[in-house]
Amino acid sequence: MLEKPPELTELVGEGPIGATWKVRLPDGRGGLAREVRLPDPAALEAAADRLRRVERLNDPALAPVRGWWSQPGAVWYATDQEQGEALAEMLKTGPLSPQGAAAASLGVLSGLVALHAEGLSHGALLAENVRILPDGRVRLDGHQLSTLRFPTDGELAAELRTAGRLICDTFGIPLERDPQAPPKAIEHAAPGLVVTARSIAFGNLGRDIELARTGLRDTAGPLAAPERLALGVEQLADMVARRRSGSTIQPEPRYRGLGAGAGAPAMPERRLPTSTAPAGPPPPVPPSPVPPRPAYQPPLPAQPSQPPPAPQAPPPAPAPAPRPAYQPPQPPLPAPAPTPAAPPRPSYQPPQPPPQPPASAPPPAATAPAPRSAQPSRPAYPPTYQPVRPSMPGVIGEDREPILAGRTRFIAGAVALLLIFALGAGGVWAARGLLAQPTTTAVNSPSPAQPTPATGSSPVPTRSPGPAALPNLGPAAAGIxxxxxxxxxxxxxxxxxxxxxxxxxxxxxxxxxxxxxxxxxxxxxxxxxxxxxxxxxxxxxxxxxxxxxxxxxxxxxxxxxxxxxxxxxxxxxxxxxxxxxxxxxxx
CATH class of the missing domain: 2.60.40.10 (Immunoglobulins)
Incomplete structure (x- = not known):
């Protein structure tokens, strides 16, 4: 409460419940003072209590109360002189852009959250009391003395339904879906937002204003991101500037899919030029002068006709160019002396196998292979692949062996069969290792129970690991x-x-x-x-x-x-x- 009422400087208007004056506030700024006539002393006391509560809020989404005072039969309160533009006037040309509608809707819900948290209601939530300031900020006005009593739960729920209808109007969302009409652009761009706005308008959220604001922010997707809200505030400021400059050109609402993230490149916004003066009627265009008609000229006497000119003779054809005289053929030039050819490069000769002893000579005794180390050193030369040819008794590759080698393999096969019957499954694996062993000599072959890989065989290539297959973690549908x-x-x-x-x-x-x-x-x-x-x-x-x-x-x-x-x-x-x-x- 102000200790001293401010100076009233100019009368702005007179209404049925009081007058509105321009005042100079104690801090030197200009403001508006509104009078509310209340002849009942109990009503004056209730109005003073409400003004005390509203003055303490100091929320940016609410028009502030800069001070108040009372006098017999009336109470006064001061507020900012800048009132902005009413949302109702902006909606006369159609819904706002998606970014501007998101900024305006969240501003309305934020103002109601501040009032409901204090146990108060707005009391006159209309589009005329939603004000858009020149900097694009949205705040509620008309709540100061719209009601003098505390609201009930039903009144708070009804006020939230009214806010839902305002949100639908700003986005251009029809309250009832017409199955015969094609869907609106906003219904394609943000279906979750449409469902939330209609739920608020139909009262599905009761009086829970905080849940309504959270649900609208969550289902708005990228529109609720800080950079998109800042863009919406900028668009609202442009609309206020156009209205105050007298421009009737309105920006075209642009919708885009909301799955694109806030980091995705935004659709370019069209900047329309704003005029600095009201558009007047076009200046009159002076009529173009009519050229004078030429004066009458009498016809001239007929002149004797001239004979047509004689046709000119065609120009003589150019003389043909003389044919060149016959030139006898020139004797051929002597061929140059042949240069000595470079000696041919020797062709590649595959390495010859080592000489084999004659068939009559007994085969040399093969020495036992040296025990291999646990970690063999890697050879300095790349191993070469040796194809394994099907062997026949007494034949390995292209070289023949004595008949004894075939008999030896026959004996080894018989031993393997005996091991199969004697040892069962263990013998099968041992015999398999023996039969898979490539034969290198006719005597001193490795034991069937301990197969040894052939010396010089190529390592088996391993498959490079790739991306694993996508797992099926669970059902795609369950219950509801x-x-x-x-x-x-x-x-x-x-x-x-x-x-x-x-x-x-x-x-x-x-x-x-x-x-x-x-x-x-x-x-x-x-x-x-x-x-x-x-x-x-x-x-x-x-x-x-x-x-x-x-x-x-x-x-x-x-x-x-x-x-x-x-x-x-x-x-x-x-x-x-x-x-x-x-x-x-x-x-």
Missing amino acids: ITGVDVKPDGACDVGGGCRLQVDIHMKPQPADHDVSWAFKIFDRCTSGLTDAPGSTFTSKGPWNLLSVSSTLTLPASRGQLAVYALTTSPSTAYTASPLLLGNEAGC
Whole structure:
């Protein structure tokens, strides 16, 4: 309460309940003082108590009370002189742009949150009392003395329904969906936002104003991002400037898919020139002068006709060029002396096998192979691949062996058969190792129970590891959940932050219920599975789609990550097609 009423400088207007004056506030700034005549002393006391509560709020979404005072039969309060433009006037030309509508809607809900938290209601929530300031900020006015009593729960719920209708008007959302008409642009761009706005307008949220603001911000997606809200405030400021300059050109609302993240390049906004003066009627265009008609000229006497000119003779044809005289052919020049040819390069000769002893000579005794070290050293030369040809008794490659070698293999095969009957399955594996052993000599062959790989054989190449196949973590539908989709809602970097939009499809229910979701991240290089938390949202019973946004931190990976979204309540269902992030070729 002001100790001394400010000086009234100029009368602005006179209404049925009081007058409005321009005043000079104690701090030297200009302001407006509004008079409210209340002859009842009890009403004067209630008005003074309400002004004390409103003055303490000091919320940027509410028009401030700079001071108040009372006199017999009336109470006065002072506010800012700058009142901005009414939202009702701006909506006469159509809905706002998506960014401007988001800024205006969240501003209205923020003002109501401040009033309801103090136990007060607005009392006159109309589009005329939603003011857009020259800098684009949105705040509520007309709440100072619109009512003098505390509201009931039913009145708070009714005020929230009115706010929902204002939100639908700013976005251009029809309250009732016409099945015969084509969908609006906003219904294609942000279906979750449309469902939330209609739910607020129909009273599905009761009197919970904080839930309404949170739900609108979550389902607005990128429109609620700070940079997009700043763009909306800038557009609202441009609209105020155009109205005050007298320009009738309105910006064209531009909608785009909201799955593009806030980091994606925005659609260029068209900047329309603003005129500095009211457009007047065009100046009159002077009529173009009519050229004078030429004076009458009498016809001249007919002149004798001239004979036509004689045709000219065609120019003589050019004389043909003389043919050149015959020139006898020149004798051929002597061929140059042949240069000595370079000696031919010797052709590649494959290495010859070592000489074999004659067939009559007995084969030399083969020495026992030296024991191999546990870790053989790698040869300095690359091993060459030696094809294994089918061997016949007494024949290895192209060289013949004595008949004794074939008999020796026959004996070894018989021994293997005996081991099969004697040792069972163990003998089978031992005999298999013996028969798979390539024969290198006719005597001193390795024991069948200890097969030894042939010396000089090529190592078996190993398959390079690639990206692992995508796992099936669970059912795509369960209970009332009919499907879960996930897509980026902004920039997503492997090893950094990522904002995701989760669309949860479900069957309508007779009552409200909580829906919880989470994430699982599969690394296709390491096959590791990482859990990431989600959140919980209370879904209304008739809803069949819930669009929410969550921010999480992705683990680092050298390859590709697969992000699965899943519902954990009321039933567990997984994304059928996970979101793939990163480079698949990095594994």
